[in-house]
Amino acid sequence: MEKTSGKRHHVVVVGAGFGGLDVVNGFSDADVDITIIDRRNYHLFQPLLYQVAGASLSTSEIAWPIRYLFRNRRNVLTLMAEVQGVDIEARQVNLDNGSSVGYDTLVLATGATHAYFGRDEWEPYAPGLKTLEDAATIRGRILSAFEGAERTGDPLTRAALQTFVIIGGGPTGVELAGTISELAKDTLAHDFRSIAPRDTRVVLIEAGARLLPAFPEKLSDYTRQALEKIGVEVALGSPVTECSSDGVIVAGKQLKAKTIIWAAGVQASPAARWLGAESDRAGRVIVEPDLTVPGHPDIFVIGDTAASKMSDGKFVPGIAPAAKQQGKYVAKLIKRRLKGKGGEEPFNYKHQGNLATIGRSLAVIHMGRLKLRGAIAWWIWKLAHIYFLIGARNRLSVALSWAWNHSVGYRGSRLIMRTSEYRKHPGE
Amino acid sequence: MEKTSGKRHHVVVVGAGFGGLDVVNGFSDADVDITIIDRRNYHLFQPLLYQVAGASLSTSEIAWPIRYLFRNRRNVLTLMAEVQGVDIEARQVNLDNGSSVGYDTLVLATGATHAYFGRDEWEPYAPGLKTLEDAATIRGRILSAFEGAERTGDPLTRAALQTFVIIGGGPTGVELAGTISELAKDTLAHDFRSIAPRDTRVVLIEAGARLLPAFPEKLSDYTRQALEKIGVEVALGSPVTECSSDGVIVAGKQLKAKTIIWAAGVQASPAARWLGAESDRAGRVIVEPDLTVPGHPDIFVIGDTAASKMSDGKFVPGIAPAAKQQGKYVAKLIKRRLKGKGGEEPFNYKHQGNLATIGRSLAVIHMGRLKLRGAIAWWIWKLAHIYFLIGARNRLSVALSWAWNHSVGYRGSRLIMRTSEYRKHPGE
Numbered sequence: 053m054e055k056t057s058g059k060r061h062h063v064v065v066v067g068a069g070f071g072g073l074d075v076v077n078g079f080s081d082a083d084v085d086i087t088i089i090d091r092r093n094y095h096l097f098q099p100l101l102y103q104v105a106g107a108s109l110s111t112s113e114i115a116w117p118i119r120y121l122f123r124n125r126r127n128v129l130t131l132m133a134e135v136q137g138v139d140i141e142a143r144q145v146n147l148d149n150g151s152s153v154g155y156d157t158l159v160l161a162t163g164a165t166h167a168y169f170g171r172d173e174w175e176p177y178a179p180g181l182k183t184l185e186d187a188a189t190i191r192g193r194i195l196s197a198f199e200g201a202e203r204t205g206d207p208l209t210r211a212a213l214q215t216f217v218i219i220g221g222g223p224t225g226v227e228l229a230g231t232i233s234e235l236a237k238d239t240l241a242h243d244f245r246s247i248a249p250r251d252t253r254v255v256l257i258e259a260g261a262r263l264l265p266a267f268p269e270k271l272s273d274y275t276r277q278a279l280e281k282i283g284v285e286v287a288l289g290s291p292v293t294e295c296s297s298d299g300v301i302v303a304g305k306q307l308k309a310k311t312i313i314w315a316a317g318v319q320a321s322p323a324a325r326w327l328g329a330e331s332d333r334a335g336r337v338i339v340e341p342d343l344t345v346p347g348h349p350d351i352f353v354i355g356d357t358a359a360s361k362m363s364d365g366k367f368v369p370g371i372a373p374a375a376k377q378q379g380k381y382v383a384k385l386i387k388r389r390l391k392g393k394g395g396e397e398p399f400n401y402k403h404q405g406n407l408a409t410i411g412r413s414l415a416v417i418h419m420g421r422l423k424l425r426g427a428i429a430w431w432i433w434k435l436a437h438i439y440f441l442i443g444a445r446n447r448l449s450v451a452l453s454w455a456w457n458h459s460v461g462y463r464g465s466r467l468i469m470r471t472s473e474y475r476k477h478p479g480e
Numbered sequence: 481m482e483k484t485s486g487k488r489h490h491v492v493v494v495g496a497g498f499g500g501l502d503v504v505n506g507f508s509d510a511d512v513d514i515t516i517i518d519r520r521n522y523h524l525f526q527p528l529l530y531q532v533a534g535a536s537l538s539t540s541e542i543a544w545p546i547r548y549l550f551r552n553r554r555n556v557l558t559l560m561a562e563v564q565g566v567d568i569e570a571r572q573v574n575l576d577n578g579s580s581v582g583y584d585t586l587v588l589a590t591g592a593t594h595a596y597f598g599r600d601e602w603e604p605y606a607p608g609l610k611t612l613e614d615a616a617t618i619r620g621r622i623l624s625a626f627e628g629a630e631r632t633g634d635p636l637t638r639a640a641l642q643t644f645v646i647i648g649g650g651p652t653g654v655e656l657a658g659t660i661s662e663l664a665k666d667t668l669a670h671d672f673r674s675i676a677p678r679d680t681r682v683v684l685i686e687a688g689a690r691l692l693p694a695f696p697e698k699l700s701d702y703t704r705q706a707l708e709k710i711g712v713e714v715a716l717g718s719p720v721t722e723c724s725s726d727g728v729i730v731a732g733k734q735l736k737a738k739t740i741i742w743a744a745g746v747q748a749s750p751a752a753r754w755l756g757a758e759s760d761r762a763g764r765v766i767v768e769p770d771l772t773v774p775g776h777p778d779i780f781v782i783g784d785t786a787a788s789k790m791s792d793g794k795f796v797p798g799i800a801p802a803a804k805q806q807g808k809y810v811a812k813l814i815k816r817r818l819k820g821k822g823g824e825e826p827f828n829y830k831h832q833g834n835l836a837t838i839g840r841s842l843a844v845i846h847m848g849r850l851k852l853r854g855a856i857a858w859w860i861w862k863l864a865h866i867y868f869l870i871g872a873r874n875r876l877s878v879a880l881s882w883a884w885n886h887s888v889g890y891r892g893s894r895l896i897m898r899t900s901e902y903r904k905h906p907g908e
Contacts, residue, residue: 093627093896110540112893119671120894129673132627132896149631185897199521199560203577243547245557449880465540466548468521468560469613 060085060127061390064145064153066135067161067321068095068118071355071375075159076128078383084390085127087153089145091134093117096184097441099372100450102224104187105313106231107195107239110465111184113450114441135162138326140348157350157386160323161379164334164356164370167319174295178217178312181224190313192468194232197311198240199468201247212308214252217300219292220315221258222265223408226275228313229256229284230411237283238412239466254284255309257302259291259316264416266369266406271416274425278410318370320357327351332359341398343382354378360399368401377401407433488513488555489818492573492581494563495589495749496523496546499783499803503587504556506811512818513555515581517573519562521545524612525869527800528878530652532615533741534659535623535667538893539612541878542869563590566754568776585778585814588751589807592762592784592798595747602723606645606740609652618741620896622660625739626668627896629675640736642680645728647720648743649686650693651836654703656741657684657712658839665711666840667894682712683737685730687719687744692844694797694834699844702853706838746798748785755779760787769826771810782806788827796829805829835861 061084065072068090076088094115103109119130134148138160144152166180179189194216201213216232218225236252243249256263256279262272263279263286276286287302294301299309324331329345330338336359337345343360345351354360355375360368368374381399388396405419407429415430417423424432434454441447489512493500496518504516522543531537547558562576566588572580594608607617622644629641644660646653664680671677684691684707690700691707691714704714715730722729727737752759757773758766764787765773771788773779782788783803788796796802809827816824833847835857843858845851852860862882869875 093623093894110538111897112538112895115895117671117894123670126673130671131631132624133631147631149628151631151633184895188897195521196560200577203559203561203575203579205579242551243545243558245554449877452877452880466521466545467540467543467612469539469616 062087062154062156063159063386064089064155064157065159065161066090066145067163067355067357068092068130069098069161069163069355069375070372071163071379072159072161073121074376074379075161075354075383076122076125078380079127079387080125082383082387082390083127084386085129086125087129087131087155088118088122089131089133089135089147089153090118091132093119093132095121098182099437100441101181101184101187102227102231104184104465105181105190105194105228106235107191107466108231109450109453111188113453115184135326138351140327140351143350155350157352159352159354159382160321160326160337160357161353161355161375162321162323162357164318164320164336166314167317167334168314169317171295174314177295177297178219178300178314180314181228188469190228191465193311194235195466195468198236198244198247198249200310202244203246208308210247211251212299213310214247214249215299215307215309215311216252216254217307217309217312218254218256218315219295219300219312220317221256221260221263221286221288222315223406225256225258225315226263226279226408226410228315229254229279229286230282230409230414233279233283234411252283253309255287255307256284257287257290257292257300259289261289263288264406264408267408267416267418268423271418271423271425275408275410275416278414278425282411318356323353323357327353329353334359342385342396343378343399352382354382360401362401368399369403371406373404374401407436409433490515490582490584491587491814492517492583492585493587493589494518494573495591495783495785496520496558497526497589497591497783497803498800499589499591499807500587501549502804502807503589503782503811504550504553506808507555507815508553510811510815510818511555512814513557514553515557515559515583516546516550517559517561517563517575517581518546519560521547521560523549526610528865528869529609529612529615530655530659532612532893533609533618533622533656534663535619535894536659537878537881539616541881543612563754566779568755568779571778583778585780587780587782587810588749588754588765588785589781589783589803590749590751590785592746592748592764594742595745595762596742597745599723602742605723605725606647606728606742608742609656616897619893621739622663623894623896626664626672626675626677628738630672631674636736638675639679639681640727641738642675642677643727643735643737643739644680644682645735645737645740646682646684646743647723647728647740648745649684649688649691649714649716650743651834653684653686653741653743654691654707655837656743657682657707657714658710658837658842661707661711662839680711681737683715683735684712685715685718685720685728687717689717691716692834692836695836695844695846696851699846699851699853703836703838703844706842706853710839746784751781751785755781757781762787770813770824771806771827780810782810788829790829796827797831799834801832802829835864837861 065088097114100114122128136146144154146152197213201210233254236249240249263275290303320335324337337353338359343352356370409415415433416425417429493516525542528542550556564574572582574580625641629638661682664677668677691703718731748763752765765781766787784798837843843861844853845857
């Protein structure tokens with residue numbers, strides 16, 4: 053680490069998500085030292101995570117080694133480490149291996165994970181979808197459920213194995229419901245003998261009154277109808293009161309299901325705790341208009357772990373484009389300061405729109421006055437995502453996978469990994 | 481399962497490796513019911529497993545769902561289940577879920593795993609390479625070692641983290657040594673700041689007098705020289721007497737290394753135990769010339785889990801082509817019997833040759849009088865493997881990955897999966 057603790061201004065970025073990467077990218081022309089710290093060795097393209105869970109894409113198609121992305125940036129040091137805390141007095145970040153990294157400016161972009169609203173005991177039964185391991189876990193459970201259904205002689209067990217419950221009607225829930233329904237009805241249709249994948253039930257449960265609450269009501273209704281057309285049962289206004297190995301209790305009724313997926317709540321990273329800063333109910337650090345922590349102009353918090361109020365009093369949404377805009381803004385702001393320039397504009401979020409896919413050929417898009425739905429929206433969604441994928445290799449690979457899945461209906465990575473057989477290093 | 485327990489002759493195949501698949505393929509024109517049972521849901525192309533461990537290929541590029549391979553074979557039932565034993569009297573295979581599958585003819589093709597010659601306590605420190613999980617585990621350890629080296633301030637720790645020991649000088653050991661050495665010296669060379677991947681030590685340890693003992697001595701010598709040229713240290717005639725988290729003790733000397741890979745011994749599956757049949761030292765079932773179990777003409781054992789003597793008294797080698805030949809032979813033999821034909825020829829193994837790659841652009845091939853080495857051999861190896869890969873999608877995908885790695889030097893799947901974060905289902 054000595055290398056970067058020279059005389060030059062040292063910016064430490066924690067988290068290599070969309071926000072963190074764009075902070076580092078924003079300094080490509082600046083004479084500063086940058087250290088980017090992440091507990092993973094890769095950047096994850098989260099918007100496509102549901103396609104790994106649905107066996108359409110393989111894990112390596114949506115993740116790239118962080119240090120590979122910055123291999124030509126000699127002033128960028130990449131560290132894979134877990135942050136234990138921040139020592140504000142000593143101006144250093146403490147890492148899990150006992151070492152620490154000093155900073156002149158600190159940017160925390162540590163994201164969020166799924167939350168169970170105080171029912172953490174549900175997690176083993178209803179895993180959420182935030183990491184590659186989550187995706188591989190969910191993929192394995194979906195495929196194992198079909199294998200179990202093919203094997204069992206008992207019709208009740210088979211029915212429970214062929215029932216898939218998704219809790220939460222936001223974009224992730226909608227996308228998971230669509231992809232699982234099509235996995236069962238198209239991809240797996242010819243592969244089984246004792247069961248009919250068409251008997252599969254996919255139930256999307258939303259406590260609120262409509263799907264995709266962030267979208268206009270018309271698009272929410274369209275989404276529900278489109279999902280129902282591809283065989284998804286949509287239950288609105290139906291809070292889940294229990295999750296177990298038998299299934300869920302929703303609106304007082306028992307729904308037997310061996311596979312439950314959680315797409316409901318999110319909880320911010322512990323950044324607020326590290327800083328001893330004020331946070332909102334979701335645990336997000338309440339930041340100043342310039343995204344700094346109150347009283348600490350040298351510490352920025354961005355992305356899903358920051359609560360940033362807009363001029364209209366609403367909060368910046370927890371989506372990739374928002375994190376990217378914040379990353380760019382922070383890099384620009386720090387550079388202005390280093391040049392001794394004042395006149396800092398507060399962060400001003402430009403909402404570019406919302407997108408969500410419904411199965412393999414439909415989508416909804418909302419951009420300002422523009423409301424798109426159906427196949428055109430889906431094509432725009434595809435092109436946008438392929439465009440935003442990092443690296444030519446992955447663009448090509450994902451495009452190939454999608455083209456293949458779409459034409460042949462084969463899913464590239466229908467692998468059930470034996471999670472219990474991964475060997476942990478005794479030192480791990 | 482009822483479906484398959486009709487009047488037709490029921491062939492049950494356990495194991496969907498090269499041997500098992502070719503048994504099923506051999507019945508494509510026959511009026512029999514087939515059940516193929518495997519504890520995985522996929523067929524694994526083991527010869528390329530080392531490239532997953534070396535981060536060149538992703539897991540989904542070398543594995544295909546078994547039931548997808550047989551989706552158009554209406555008389556084939558695929559079951560994902562763990563076999564607990566065989567009830568020879570009742571003529572049924574007992575599965576882990578308590579159910580059982582009756583058979584008229586049984587074919588066991590359950591393969592082999594790695595063995596530690598009675599030192600099973602070494603496994604946590606020196607994992608072997610037989611499964612996708614093994615490959616992901618080894619890949620994760622290799623990449624984590626470099627990440628740890630970049631992070632540490634202590635030169636001794638760093639040296640141990642940058643030392644990789646491979647135990648066993650067969651094809652797998654040779655291929656792993658080559659790919660790790662090139663991963664460090666080419667792929668990772670520009671990605672680190674505090675460490676020089678070129679300081680990496682890759683040590684290939686073989687207890688015997690030469691590498692690739694199945695090859696002619698000249699090719700063994702060439703392989704050693706070729707490996708040394710790409711920076712691999714080869715230690716011959718050096719038995720390992722200790723494995724620990726510190727490293728290995730080889731030829732009485734301590735070699736500090738944080739990453740050890742086991743490529744030495746193999747142990748057959750428990751097929752012999754299931755049958756109560758005679759087995760050799762490696763646990764392989766000693767079979768008749770027609771690959772049946774002595775005294776049980778309705779039970780065949782093939783592939784790595786069978787000890788089949790050739791006319792020259794040697795045993796059929798444990799390689800993919802041998803298993804495939806045995807699979808074809810067994811299918812043909814059963815069909816003859818069903819037609820009431822006699823005159824069964826004993827199984828006659830045709831050795832097509834041995835291949836092994838040395839890093840990214842060299843290989844050795846031995847076919848009868850033909851001895852090839854270097855780049856030509858490597859091209860033949862590539863084409864042969866792409867040809868034998870199942871499914872156009874995977875051929876294309878692997879060819880693409882290889883072309884990309886070769887030209888750009890980027891490895892497609894440098895992902896460290898958090899094995900501890902895979903969530904096991906409470907029911908698992």
